[in-house]
Amino acid sequence: MNKSTRSACAASGPLLPLFSNEQFRELLRARSRPLLELAARLTALPSGETSLSLPRSLIGRLLLESGQTEALLDEYGARDNRHWSGFRALVAALRNFARVGRSLAHLQTRLPAYRLLPVEGDFPAATHDRLRVVGRVVVELAASLLEEAQRLGVRQPSIAPAADDFAEQRPLGRLPRDRDDRAAGDAASTITHLATEFLNLAADSDLLRATARVQPEDYVACFPDPVSEERLRQLSFRFHNLQSLYDTHVSGTSIETSDSDLPILRSHASVIFHLLEIATDLAHYYERHVSPRTGDNVLRGRPVVDRATTMATLFAYAMAFSSDFLAGGQRLCQGILRRYAECARLQVPVPCYRGFHVRPSNLVARIVAHYGGQVRMELEGKTFDAASPLDLFRANETINARKRRWLGEEIARVHSDCAANLGTEATAAAVLAIVHQLADEGKIVLYQQPLQLSDRIGCRDGGVLENTVAEIALLQATGQLDIRTDLTVTFIGDKRVLSDLDVLARHGYGEDAFGNNVVLPKALSYLRR
Secondary structure, three states: OOHHHHHHHHHOOOOOOOOOHHHHHHHHHHHOHHHHHHHHHHHOOOOOOOOOOOOHHHHHHHHHHHHHHHHHHHHOOHHHOOOOHHHHHHHHHHHHHHHHHHHHHHHHHHHHHOOOOOOOOOHHHHHHHHHHHHHHHHHHHHHHHHHHHHHHOOOOOOOOOOOOOOOOOOOOOOOOOOOOOEOOOOHHHHHHHHHHHHHHHHHOOHHHHHHOOOOHHHOHHHOOOOOOHHHHHHHHHHHHHHHHHHHHHOOOEHHHHHOOHHHHHHHHHHHHHHHHHHHHHHHHHHHHHHOOOOOOHHHHOOOOOOHHHHHHHHHHHHHHHHHHHHHHHHHHHHHHHHHOOOEEEEEEEOOOOOOOOHHHHHHHHHHHHHHOOOOEEEEOOEEEEOOOHHHHHHHHHHHHHHHHHHHHHHHHHHOOOOOOOOOHHHHHHHHHHHHHHHHHOOOEEEOOOOOOOOOOOOOOOOOHHHHHHHHHHHHHHOOOEEEOOOOEEEEEEEHHHHHHHHHHHHOHHHEOOOOOEOOOOHHHHHHHO
């Protein structure tokens, strides 16, 4: 510790007195007794019962007692102590898997009330199976915790299994829904806002699609990219926020009763949120306790939980079903937006750099695909499908034909005697003068200087007009210049899609005048992936 560090420590106040292992053992004996009694209760279950679904009342007690014990251990620095770090790691792992069990138990209980679109796998059966698996993991962790407590002298002979009856014996049924609907605002705007928010979240959930079908041998390679506790926690928070948004503005209102798709949307958002909770806790366990790169060697050196079990629950259950319900919700929201579409027209300029080439066409098509509606683009009496990049490419034929017609008019304006045959050198000089004058006037944009002119300049059949048009066409084809026009296109479709297309057009369709990529605004963040 250097002088400045010692000064900083002194300024922060006197150091706390150090506890001996014996002193801390006596403190922990009293404070951890409820947790150890619960652990004893779990391990005392007959072998056939240890695989039963964890009742939520037991999970609640486990979370309470393990949380209080973990807080006590952290308060006294057990994580950084050789003697107590193993006990602390087991308490943390027990609490972590109790949280996973709570989310699974909640899903299993709520499944009959959820309105979910069909998915490929049997979600209820998979949830029941994972709850049984996690129940066994919790029992194994409880047994390891008791062994560690015995080794450390924390467990007393008088500790017996908790006598509480945790069985959930509840009659089936629910209360009637007989409250009047709450007052609501504009139904169409509320519904389309929620559907749009779900679609934006779906666009940001690429990690779910990327990892949903990963093979077991590749699970570990997914850490830390694309899978990490941080990314999953952020995604979980955003789906929770969407669920809260629904409950605030839609739940219990006439809007909800008027559209049967809305409870389905809410169910999908809720299920994905709880699955992401599970994924976050499992990713936390792996990164904190098991990962060779970031894990604490306390549990990595003597693993209690089978890694294959953790990974299968994370990837094959939580991530895979999240991806499936996300895809179903995405289709649902696109259908909602089509039903509530408000048709409008938008006139915008064509992309200034080479028209609708690859990047602008793909970005336009991705915006249309994001919302799932039908949008068409009109240009000089021709119609193009804005959802198809290939169809948008075809618009360049019309754009270039229009540019050539306009170019002829501009050449005639700049050079009054276009039909004259001036000879090779004079024609070449006239062509070059016309090109530079049009560039100075901003009628054409030069991407390269000096221009690499062809050896046929001035030698072609015809006069100045024909030679200038041919030379500019060649320079345009080789990417040395482009022709600027005030040509516009009109998009026709849902105003929400047109709003994003307008933003795209205002930002040069993702390019500057020289074809360099530009950063798209936050409103189009879903296009950055």
